[in-house]
Amino acid sequence: LFRLMDSFLKKRTATKNKLHGEEVLGIPSKWVYRSLKRDRKHLDKELIGIEKQLLSLVKQDQQAQLTLLQSIPGIGMKTALFLIVVTDGFKKFETGSQLCSYVGITPTIRESGSSVRGRSRISKVGNRK
Incomplete structure (x- = not known):
């Protein structure tokens, strides 16, 4: 799921850059602009779904570790999830x-x-x- 999320994040960034490019060019094509906005909204929804799925999977097994990691200043939800998943709950x-x-x-x-x-x-x- 993390690889899929990383792929979607890269696609969303590319889409945002294309939207910005259309705006900077002056008169953006309405069809292209709407299509890019729809694409960005779709990617945002997919990313939210992936994050929810990751969170539910981690909460089933490692809720205590997630809470402890988030209590550290500077570590948020995404970083805590990443650390737990990559280290297999710090068992590695x-x-x-x-x-x-x-x-x-x-x-x-x-x-x-x-x-x-x-x-x-x-x-x-x-x-x-």
Whole structure:
């Protein structure tokens, strides 16, 4: 469901950009404009349906985890759902450091033998989503 939602989000963004392009061109074709608006409304309805389905599936098994994740500042419904689904309810990882490595937020230090100590940076390895 997350892949389908991601696909619909990309389509909706493309449709919004096309609508904006029609508006910027000056006199938009009424037929094209209405068609794009219908397409955007349809994609919005599909996205809402997918989110509701994901929420109901997660609430059946991991309601406590969903509530705990949402209590963390900065983590909303979508992020909490994504974390639960991607990590299979956090069963894929035994430690927090394994989860951090998977997500790609572990610091890495890049030094050569002769250089002065550089700053450590967050690694970009891991799940990009």
